[in-house]
Amino acid sequence: MIKKKTVHIDEFINFMNLRVITKSNTIKNIDSYETHKVGMEMGGYFEYFPEERVQFIGMTEFSFFRLCTREERKERADRIMKAPIPCLIVCRGNEVPEEFLMAAKKYDRTILWTQENTSIVLHKAIEYLNRRLAKTIVKHGVLVDINGVGTLIMGKSGIGKSETALELIKRGHRLVGDDAIEITKISETSLIGQAPELIKNFLEIRGIGIINIAKLFGMVAIKDTMEIDLIVNFEQWDPQAIYDRLGLEQKYESILEVDVPVLRVPVKPGRNLAILLETAAVDIRQKKAGYYAALELDEKTRAYTASKNDE
The missing domain is CATH 3.40.50.300 (P-loop containing nucleotide triphosphate hydrolases)
Structure with missing residues (x-):
């Protein structure tokens, strides 16, 4: 029987040493060991949005988000936070955009913050969740x-x-x-x-x-x-x-x-x-290294039989 595992959001926060900006009262567990950076979503593409994963915003995503109009920022933040995501992690010490704060309060979502580099936090989260939630x-x-x-x-x-x-x-x-x-x-x-x-x-x-x-x-x-x-x-x-x-x-x-x-x-x-x-x-x-004794013997036997037939 395959065990179904979850990680409580408080365990995740403590392990990752994250600051809580907003905290959901309804979504308390993480059940996916995969993570996601909301890059395409910042550009308005929501055809494939893995909302069950922990979400990340890094410097690249923030740079693009700032170029969007106020209406675009509000609409995209609203669509991201409306989804039942476990949490959104803001990296590199970036200030949490007002649009995300408003959407988090509206939909009761968790926003977390860290000064750490995005790639470092992402790697740490993947390793932790993979260990805790793997099948x-x-x-x-x-x-x-x-x-x-x-x-x-x-x-x-x-x-x-x-x-x-x-x-x-x-x-x-x-x-x-x-x-x-x-x-x-x-x-x-x-x-x-x-x-x-x-x-x-x-x-x-x-x-x-x-x-x-x-x-x-x-x-x-x-x-x-x-x-x-x-x-x-x-x-x-x-x-x-x-x-x-x-x-x-x-x-x-x-x-x-x-x-x-x-x-x-x-x-x-x-x-x-x-x-x-x-x-x-x-x-x-030896097989993992590419050597198969049975195949070698089979090839030698075939070669020997062929040579005898030629004679």
Whole structure:
């Protein structure tokens, strides 16, 4: 289930260190992590106006606004503030135009002020809102940092996910989380995983119970967050199933509309799963760098077959 998040306007104001010029009594939360500079709107273009975003006015927008007639300024400020915007931030220490003050009072809107450079404030707001409002989903699995490759181990309960993670930790890798992993979309191509605060650093091993990895192996054995680079699905070995033996075609699993490389690994006695995952992590790094061992072998095989046919 995807969590719906909001940020209270007071939290945003405090974090950004903004001065309150006018304060809305009705709009109290920000629910979009994107922001918007009201440039085209200052010129009278409202065909696409993302009113759900935090709005910014910088020096460029002010310079243009001052060139407009009084009627144009009033009409455009009125249309901007009439929309249910979370707030409008006036940057670079510019004086808030009278037209915006009047419209804010008329429509009960929030205007905030800062002396900071627009680009600095904009970047800070984007980073903060992206962190607080990015889409998040919880997945059952174990997330481990294997030589810098965030590997999410998934599979049915009792199949050996936590035991494999423990073996990886003993081999020098790091635990991010066990059982429930909070996955957050931080960009169109990136996911970050972390453990819920309540179960952070803990690992459940059947027959032993709950262990604290930080206490047993030290802080070097844990990591707070990790980008998810690979998903490994453990499943019970099925003699009748057909498993990928070449790896010519990389399969993916979509999480929050981000495609992540996925492997299907059969589990049976005698298989060293920790070594298999270490190998998989190195292999996925090579693939990201553009090297595919299966393709190289396929090309060599084709070339060899062609040369034999020519003979």
